[in-house]
Amino acid sequence: AAGVIQSPRHLIKEKRETATLKCYPIPRHDTVYWYQQGPGQDPQFLISFYEKMQSDKGSIPDRFSAQQFSDYHSELNMSSLELGDSALYFCASSPRGVNYGYTFGSGTRLTVV
Amino acid sequence: AQTVTQSQPEMSVQEAETVTLSCTYDTSESDYYLFWYKQPPSRQMILVIRQEAYKQQNATENRFSVNFQKAAKSFSLKISDSQLGDAAMYFCAYRRDRDDKIIFGKGTRLHILP
Numbered sequence: 061a062a063g064v065i066q067s068p069r070h071l072i073k074e075k076r077e078t079a080t081l082k083c084y085p086i087p088r089h090d091t092v093y094w095y096q097q098g099p100g101q102d103p104q105f106l107i108s109f110y111e112k113m114q115s116d117k118g119s120i121p122d123r124f125s126a127q128q129f130s131d132y133h134s135e136l137n138m139s140s141l142e143l144g145d146s147a148l149y150f151c152a153s154s155p156r157g158v159n160y161g162y163t164f165g166s167g168t169r170l171t172v173v
Numbered sequence: 174a175q176t177v178t179q180s181q182p183e184m185s186v187q188e189a190e191t192v193t194l195s196c197t198y199d200t201s202e203s204d205y206y207l208f209w210y211k212q213p214p215s216r217q218m219i220l221v222i223r224q225e226a227y228k229q230q231n232a233t234e235n236r237f238s239v240n241f242q243k244a245a246k247s248f249s250l251k252i253s254d255s256q257l258g259d260a261a262m263y264f265c266a267y268r269r270d271r272d273d274k275i276i277f278g279k280g281t282r283l284h285i286l287p
Contacts, residue, residue: 093273102264103218105274116273148216161208161266161275164218 062086064153064165072171073141081136081168085153091115092134093162094126095150103150109134110156141172175200177267179278186255187286193240194250194281196265202226204270207241207248210277213261221263224248252283260285 065084073079085092091110095103105118109128120126123141128134132153138145148169154162176199186192198207209221224232224241232239236253252259265278 091273093275102277102279103275105276108273110273118274150218152218160206161210161220161223161268163220166215166217169216 064089064151064163066149066151066165066168068168069166070169070171072173074173075141075143077141077172079138079141079170081138081149081151081170083134083136083151083153083165085132085134085151086163089153089155089163090132091154091156091162092128092132093152093154094120094134094136095152095164097148097150097167098144099147101147106136138170143172146170146172175202175205175267175269175276177265177276177278179265179281181281182279183282183284185284185286186252188255188257190255191251191253192255192283194252194263194265194283196248196250196278198246198248198265198267200246200267200269202269206268206270207239208266208268208275209237209239209248209250210264210266211259211261212264212280213258218264222250255285257285257287259283 093108094106097103106120108116112128126136148167152162152164207224211219240249262280268275
């Protein structure tokens with residue numbers, strides 16, 4: 061079965077650079093969620109989108125922005141990268157209104173040097 | 174604010190034995206969902222089991238079952254016949270009915286001893 065696809069799997073950036081993470085949800089999943097998991101930490105909710113509109117917002121820094129496109133894929137844009145942004149970034153997807161835990165992608169490991 | 178607490182940072186169990194991971198949560202809501210996620214060394218987040226708060230019957234998925242005590246706000250995970258592949262970090266998680274976000278506990282790292 062198709063899963064949530066994230067790209068790239070690994071990304072190394074320097075401080076103050078910009079990074080773009082991509083997420084392709086499971087077909088027919090119209091809601092996308094982004095999470096950040098720091099080393100040894102639990103995942104923290106960043107933001108979610110439904111039908112290209114932001115539907116919920118968590119602890120996402122102002123330096124980060126995200127959007128969902130008409131094909132439901134989503135991109136997380138991160139600017140002015142800081143060392144503390146080094147983390148595993150998960151995307152997840154679900155059909156709207158379905159109240160079970162959503163399906164996570166394998167994550168993008170971002171390392172800021 | 175809702176919180177999820179996992180009081181056991183690490184646990185070990187002998188292969189084929191049974192182990193129970195503890196989780197408590199705090200909420201004033203009546204409609205919510207609880208989950209256990211598994212994160213093996215591959216870092217993939219895998220849904221193990223879910224429980225709807227309005228259901229009194231405890232959820233079961235093969236060797237995995239929960240003990241959901243709504244009044245006590247407790248949601249423990251029991252793994253029967255532990256296997257080496259069960260070694261992972263286990264996160265207890267909560268989602269309010271009208272929210273998108275899932276709130277995770279700090280996790281319990283489970284070691285399986287051969």
